[in-house]
Amino acid sequence: MTVIAAQFTYWVTIFIAIAGLYIVIARGNLIKKLVGLSIFQTSVYLLYIAPGKLIGGTAPIYSVDFAIYSNPLPHVLILTAIVVGVATLALGLALVVRIREAYGTIEEDEILAQEAPPDAVATPRP
Amino acid sequence: MEGVIAGALLTMMAAATVAIAVQRNLFAVVILSGIYSFLMATVLVALDAVDVAMTEAAVGAGISTVLLLSALHLSRGEEVKPLHKPLLPLAVAVATGGALVYGTLDLPAFSDPQAAIHAHVAPRYIEQAYRETGVENIVTAVLASYRGYDTLGETTVVFTAGVGVIALLRRRRRAEKARA
Amino acid sequence: MKDYLVLRVIAKLMIGFMLLFALYVQFHGDFGPGGGFQAGVIVAASIVLYAIIYGLDAARTVIPDRVIEALIAVGVLVFAGVGVAGLLLGGNYLDYFVLSGDPVHGQHRGIFWVEAGVLITVFAVMLKVFYLFASRGREADAE
Numbered sequence: 001m002t003v004i005a006a007q008f009t010y011w012v013t014i015f016i017a018i019a020g021l022y023i024v025i026a027r028g029n030l031i032k033k034l035v036g037l038s039i040f041q042t043s044v045y046l047l048y049i050a051p052g053k054l055i056g057g058t059a060p061i062y063s064v065d066f067a068i069y070s071n072p073l074p075h076v077l078i079l080t081a082i083v084v085g086v087a088t089l090a091l092g093l094a095l096v097v098r099i100r101e102a103y104g105t106i107e108e109d110e111i112l113a114q115e116a117p118p119d120a121v122a123t124p125r126p
Numbered sequence: 127m128e129g130v131i132a133g134a135l136l137t138m139m140a141a142a143t144v145a146i147a148v149q150r151n152l153f154a155v156v157i158l159s160g161i162y163s164f165l166m167a168t169v170l171v172a173l174d175a176v177d178v179a180m181t182e183a184a185v186g187a188g189i190s191t192v193l194l195l196s197a198l199h200l201s202r203g204e205e206v207k208p209l210h211k212p213l214l215p216l217a218v219a220v221a222t223g224g225a226l227v228y229g230t231l232d233l234p235a236f237s238d239p240q241a242a243i244h245a246h247v248a249p250r251y252i253e254q255a256y257r258e259t260g261v262e263n264i265v266t267a268v269l270a271s272y273r274g275y276d277t278l279g280e281t282t283v284v285f286t287a288g289v290g291v292i293a294l295l296r297r298r299r300r301a302e303k304a305r306a
Numbered sequence: 307m308k309d310y311l312v313l314r315v316i317a318k319l320m321i322g323f324m325l326l327f328a329l330y331v332q333f334h335g336d337f338g339p340g341g342g343f344q345a346g347v348i349v350a351a352s353i354v355l356y357a358i359i360y361g362l363d364a365a366r367t368v369i370p371d372r373v374i375e376a377l378i379a380v381g382v383l384v385f386a387g388v389g390v391a392g393l394l395l396g397g398n399y400l401d402y403f404v405l406s407g408d409p410v411h412g413q414h415r416g417i418f419w420v421e422a423g424v425l426i427t428v429f430a431v432m433l434k435v436f437y438l439f440a441s442r443g444r445e446a447d448a449e
Contacts, residue, residue: 007230008133008136009132009133009136009236010227010230010233011227011230012136012137012139012140013136014223014226014227014230015140015143015223016139016140016143017223017226018219018220018222018223018226019140019143019144019146019147019219020143021219021222022147022212022215022216022219023146023147025215025218025219026212026215026216026219027147029152031152031155031194031197031198031201032146032152032155034194035146035155035156035159035194036146036147038159038186038190039143039146039159039162042162042163042166042182042186045166045170045178045182046166046169049170049173049175049178050173050236051233051234051236051241051243052173052175052243053173053174053175053236053237054174054237054239054244055128055236055237057174058174059174059175059176059339060174060252060263060264060265061176061262061263061264061265061337061338061339062255062256062262062263062264063262069252069264070173070174070175071243071244071248072248072251072252072264072265072268073243073247073248073251073268074175074243075175075177075178075265076265076268076269076273076276078175078178079177079178079181079265079269079341079343080276080277080280082178082181082182082185082186082343083181083185083280083283083284083343083428084280084283084284085185086185086186086189086190086193087283087284087286087287087288087431088287089190089193089194090193090287090288090291090431090435091287091290091291091294093193093194093196093197093439094290094291094294094295094435094438094439095294096197096201097197097200097201097294097295097439097442098294098295100200100201106201176338176339177339177340177341177344179339180331180339180340180344181343181344181347184343184344184347184348184351185343185347188347188351189347189350189351189432192351192354192436193435193436193439196436196439196440196443197439199443200439200442200443258410258413259410259413259414259417260410260411260413260414261336261413261414261417262336262337263335263336263337263338263339263340263341265339265341266335266336266340266341266417266421267417269341270341270416270417270420270421271402271413271416271417274389274400274416274420275400277385277420277424278385278386278389278400281381281382281385281423281424281427281428282382284427284428284431285378285379285381285382285427285431287431288378288427288430288431288434288435289378291434291435291438292375292434292438295438295439295442296438
């Protein structure tokens with residue numbers, strides 16, 4: 001039972017990661033790309049914290065009633081990662097706002113069409 | 127029992143991700159990402175990561191949603207329909223996922239006390255943190271005392287992001303008057 | 307939105323409690339889940355609620371732009387200053403056990419000031435980013 005539980009956690013984490021990756025590379029809207037990037041980052045947090053859990057243990061806060069604690073080291077690393085992730089999101093959104101003011105749109109195809117020279121043939125996206 | 131709850135929540139998170147990929151109305155996408163962050167915070171509580179769950183709920187579901195809505199207010203709220211079926215990105219994503227699944231077959235089983243992650247430095251933190259720092263929350267002790275340099279770097283990263291956003295979005299009053 | 311009575315009353319009630327909860331999370335980070343990051347975000351959220359209900363200009367009167375920009379730097383300086391204090395008192399950079407006669411009490415002091423620095427910077431950055439995004443649209447509408 002724990003085997004299925006272990007593999008299920010990893011598989012759902014990987015599914016969320018590739019869903020985030022798909023949103024980043026397949027969608028043209030810049031805000032949606034940023035949302036997909038943050039989904040990818042959160043799946044990595046799960047990938048770090050799931051192996052640290054001990055069944056029968058408790059949160060890593062010292063108390064005389066408990067002897068087994070979950071591993072505190074991934075928690076520390078992921079705390080830093082979450083805050084860095086939101087800092088990246090804020091910078092990305094500031095760039096999106098400036099792009100919107102410069103090009104009038106936030107769709108990648110339309111921005112590339114505005115950037116292409118007027119006599120070039122537009123290549124279709126694969 | 128915790129496993130069943132965590133499994134159900136993880137399935138809901140996967141469903142929310144699929145909905146975000148398919149949905150074209152950007153306001154719905156932002157709200158779905160807030161729902162996803164709240165589900166993630168609950169899963170983290172089920173995995174005994176209470177500090178991380180509080181941070182994810184506050185930062186992911188709070189500030190991220192506010193920032194996305196503020197940016198969305200300044201642009202159009204609908205994504206255009208894609209012209210071509212994105213089969214190549216889907217194939218690339220599935221291939222990457224297959225490689226990752228193949229990689230996780232060798233990872234240690236869930237909740238294995240003999241796994242390498244529980245050896246080396248983690249037992250020292252758990253056993254010595256209260257005696258050396260006097261702080262019961264081992265995560266705070268590690269974050270602020272044992273790994274203080276990392277937290278200094280993280281605070282500097284937040285500072286740099288703030289300065290970067292100010293540099294990008296600050297209006298120059300003199301240029302506005304010159305243009306008017 | 308300050309024309310709606312229900313929103314105004316509820317906001318007045320909640321903002322005080324949110325700030326109190328943020329201070330609770332900050333100072334009880336030693337005994338339970340919490341710490342500087344969560345508390346900074348909760349303080350920023352309470353000021354964002356005030357700005358949404360009473361208007362961005364009212365929020366800017368309460369916490370002006372210059373104060374926020376100064377606070378962004380003050381938090382990092384407090385954190386780095388704790389390290390320098392460790393240097394001046396005889397230890398290495400960011401050593402806490404030299405900050406007091408009893409090493410464990412020195413750890414308490416160091417962790418307290420470090421978390422305070424983190425709170426100040428995170429709160430100021432989140433609020434400044436919100437100010438910049440919210441005022442961008444209004445200036446674009448005015449032009």
